[in-house]
Amino acid sequence: MPQDANTASQGKAQPRPKARPNAVSWPLFTTPQPIKRLFDKFPLYTYPPNELPERTAQHRDQNVLYLFTGDDGAHRGLPSFNPGCLKWQAYLKFRNIPFVTVSSNNHASPNGALPFLLPASSSASPLDVPSPVSSQRIQRWTQDTIAKRKGKKNSSNLSNEELKHEEPGAEATPLTEDSTRSDPSDMRYEAYLSLLDHRIRNAYLYSLYLAPLNFNAVAFPLYIAPSTTNTLVRLSLAHQLRAAAEGELTKQSPRIDVEAIYQGSDKAFGALSELLGDEDYYFGERKPGLFDASVFAYTNTLLDEDLGWRDFRVVDGLRRYSNLVEHRERIFEAYFE
């Protein structure tokens, strides 16, 4: 597709420099200078561009985070009901990155999954479009943005080390480029992260999509109903969604053992509670980091009473650890109210 854009731009009103290398690599097809000069006269007249249609993206001058949320929720900046989205929504808030949220769906994403971030466009012209930042790259993008902002503020060169020091959680995630450290604390960090990414996520997936009570009460109105009003299409989407969840769970073990899944999440919450202890945020930091965002993403979604959970198996497992519940409330009050 980029190839197509390249060739197409040769015929554009304003040829892009990108198209040139093509002409150079094919000396046979270069147009003779006099003809090229004649061609360059066309089009003879160029008017200003056409206006965009009404149904288009707003907030082009701001950073926009596309995530699962209701239209009203997007407008008010409420936390997303999807843990994967909420993690990055919370993280951006922790890092003081200004952004607005927009309700979207997976089809819109550059990598097939929400969230993604569309950085503010520097130019006002709709012909200049910034490229989207997928969730895997949001952390990196945030660091770069903060570095740029710092650089502007006191024009002193912050070393990379200092930057990383400022973000303890970020430092060791497997998302950063070099995850080949063997520091014992990093290994511990990764072990805790895998509790979230596997045990808690599995229980969450099972309880949301495969437990019938919750699917109809929570997943259906949140994920399927907004896509379409048509019953047949909704049924088809519901089927796809449940099949995807099932596929995700059977990827790890061929048989879905419900009891084991729930016990796994209970234990994982216990371990996370122990790790947090009496601190406000994980790893004794004064400000929450990426790990706090990851935990908050699940705890907030599970403890949000507005979502209308009907099967409380996972939620009950979480409620037993009051410091996790308080951790969630602390973040909610500080960043989402």
Next chain:
Amino acid sequence: MADPLDSGDDIFGKLQKGVDPKIQEEKDKLRNEREHAQYEKARRRLGELIQDNSTLPTTISSIRVIGAPNTRKSFLERIFNPILSVNHDRPYTLAEAIREVSIGADKLNRLDIFHEPISLYLDRPPKTDPSTTPTDIDIYLTVREKSRILLKTGTSAGNGEGEAYTNLLLRNIFGGAESLSVNASLGTRTRSAYSASFESPILSNPSLRLELGGLASSTQKTWSSHEEVLRGAWTKLRYLTPNGSKHELAYNAIWRQITSLSPSASPTVRHDAGDSLKSSLTHTWTLDLRDNPMLPTRGTYTRSLLELAGWGPLVGDVAFAKTEIETQAATPVPIPGLNGISFTTGLRAGLLYPLSLNRESKPRPSRINDRFSLGGPTDVRGFRLSGLGPRDGSDALGGDIYYAFSTNLLFPIPRVPLDTPFRFQAFITGGRLLALDKKGANQNEKVGNAVRELVGNGWPSVAAGVGLVYAHPVARFELNFSLPLVVRRGEWGRKGVSFGVGISML
């Protein structure tokens, strides 16, 4: 591999090869000629007979259709029973009787289940039969049924797209000229397309047909950085009026999915990504009075389309009224000493008027897959596919209102006979494609402002060029050299040579 028998003489080889295609061709030709001669003779005899006896009182006592073992009797009865004299209170003249039967035979022809020609014989019933009257005639129609299964596979290329396809046609399935057509194709732009449609004449009337169909397809729309996946079904009622205009009334329910966005997709396309269901009623009216649809030299063509989606009981996820009109006129240019020059001109225009869905007070603005697109070799030549209209980044977004025109002057090619389907052409094409004005206070103001911009703001986007036209019976091929003259910033003109294939070209 050497087989002693085979190498000895090639009799086996010859047998294995089957009939020499040349001989077969010769045979077919002879047979055709024979059939044709027979047909001609019968026609002449009939002509003489009718002339001599045109006012002879006649009653049709029976009509026999011979050679239609797979066609239902009741189906044929519905065509021929009304003609039988038993069902008439007064006798025909012979001329009238022949005319009535010809109308019936013509109906058989148009059902597309019999080979042409259908032969017609008249006979007098034996006088010995006490039940007959002296005015009685019997009618024999000899037909040959077309093959009931037709399988076609092939590849094709054009408009920057290549594809491979399979087409299965089952004819006369239940003996009532019902047909089932199943298509599957894989291509570079239309990644995959599967469709099936079942069509049947209503009450044995070839001019009135009902069609039920469904499709599943996935098409890459590189000009707006996405892939559109469609799944849907339709039902159509087609009616051909005696004066040749075609009406088509359809209900469509289509689930559209905008997905697989390219990394450079614009915010507008990202905003429109996802699912939507279109539930719509359409009416299409076509009147084609051109002498040749692919290379017209005389006559006019008119087509109008009305689509109503999501309104009232139609529900669905999108609501709008869409109207589109297309006309073309062709006329020969009389220049003494220069034969075969013709001038064609075409105009298309359309408007999408957003409506409000049930229980919503405000109309929903249009989506990218409902808006019109313009530009490319089949409409505004000299522009890229969807090269006209609003653009976000590199994505064509389409518009809610448009017009496009084309004027072509066609010349015969020197030393190429006039009856070959090759012509030179010189053309000027142009148009404008706009979104409704966002700033309007209400829907009518939005449309009004857009109309003012459409016709009031300077020249339309225009391109001009020359080229070569080849009019194949099923599609028109063009090789053009063109240059854009007037564009809007962001619109994608096309300088130089381009190739186009189209069935309906502006």
